[in-house]
Amino acid sequence: MATRRGSAEKACEPLFARIAPAGPLDADERRAFIDAVVEILPIDNDRPVPVRSWPSFHLHVLVEGWAYRAQSLPDGARQITDVLLPGDFCGFALSTSHDSFQDVRTCGHARVAVLRKDVVAARGPAMLGRSLQWARDAEARILRSRLVSLGRQDARARVAYFLSEMHDRLRDVGLAEGGTFTCPLTQEQLGDVLGLTPVHVNRVLQKLRADGLIVFNRPDVVIPDLARLHAVANFDGGSFEG
Amino acid sequence: MATRRGSAEKACEPLFARIAPAGPLDADERRAFIDAVVEILPIDNDRPVPVRSWPSFHLHVLVEGWAYRAQSLPDGARQITDVLLPGDFCGFALSTSHDSFQDVRTCGHARVAVLRKDVVAARGPAMLGRSLQWARDAEARILRSRLVSLGRQDARARVAYFLSEMHDRLRDVGLAEGGTFTCPLTQEQLGDVLGLTPVHVNRVLQKLRADGLIVFNRPDVVIPDLARLHAVANFDGGSFEG
């Protein structure tokens, strides 16, 4: 039980880092989350995250690894609408009836913490509401900034923007030090995020490498000069942050 | 006062229709919204909607006309991220500090109802929370479906998808009868929504007209055969509805 409690504690750390901008949590509020952890699911590469449809009594938090939400078109094309990183909620905004359209899948090995909403709410209903609301709004901001990227940026800027976004979001939860982080996405998956073909993703990545803007040997990414990459991406760090 | 009350009542109708899927409101809950109306702002064409930044004690609901939220890039390009229709909330998901990036502007004459959150909450806190949450989720669904459209559909499908979406959303609030509705957006604004140049929007519209899929003389739109347009758009009515 001590180890169980300990792992729940560790698992919640990225979550706390993620929702910190919503207002810092005191020790008691952190406990509320930690004690609400029912289980921590290990999930293999490319498997669906078992997020239940609304109304759900559980919160699902990605605590390790990457995941994404994707939607497929009749012609076989696929668009990844969300990239989920440690500390992100997997679950909300799933509609009552269309879970089948957009499912959440892991990318590499991942772990998902399942929390009981009522347990958190019992100890800090306002805090829980504020955290969830903030997380939702953050999600919407990310979606909007990605819309801008897909709508008005060319492939080079899109790739640069994506890497900038991943860097910042990972840094916020302590997973990117000195411009270095891990990105398990294949070039095909990158294409599905950015609305490009894998072939073109490849060419753009090579160009960015040749320009010294990035080092990318999957899964390792290094951004030597963030400011320069941001310039290519028209990236404004604040545009999707709270 | 009777007229004031009456106009608030009328103004809330599209809102009620919009959030109906979140769970039907009883007469008392409707009253809570109606009584919370502080004022109804008339806003001229192409003017900013005065949405205050978070934390706000007010809700802003578009009750008449169209509006949109847009973001501009340094090179002058612009992307419209949200199209707001009667019954939609204008305000949430505005970040604390970046209101200047994305502002809400009207498209043609519009009217915005300003509601006091506390007044609604006093009479139905759960109902208000549920409604807002539902509206947020609906917004996120729309953003995702638009991401799919921008990422994986060609110009023809994008235009078809957009018109299908507008039709359904307007129908939900009683503003599209028999495939007929009003769309005040210029072709340039359509381009900003769809990530296309106005010139290309024009050509695509002409093609859709020639194919008998739409009638479009701004601002009047007629969709003679919804099913056929949906097929072109890969439109699934449920993908952004609750």
Add this chain to the structure above:
DNA sequence: CGTTAGCTTGAGGCCTATCAATCATAGTGG
């Protein structure tokens, strides 16, 4: 050592952007 997944490279073509001009309509002021 064959197989597989993912990355790389090349050639050709299409979709959309760009640049530029014309047209239509409505509003304005003399």
Add this chain to the structure above:
DNA sequence: CCACTATGATTGATAGGCCTCAAGCTAACG
């Protein structure tokens, strides 16, 4: 009543970014 102007829609020619198809390459793995 008629220039004159402004906004938006339309049309044409050209260019370029990205897609498509196809093949070869590499590394990991049983």
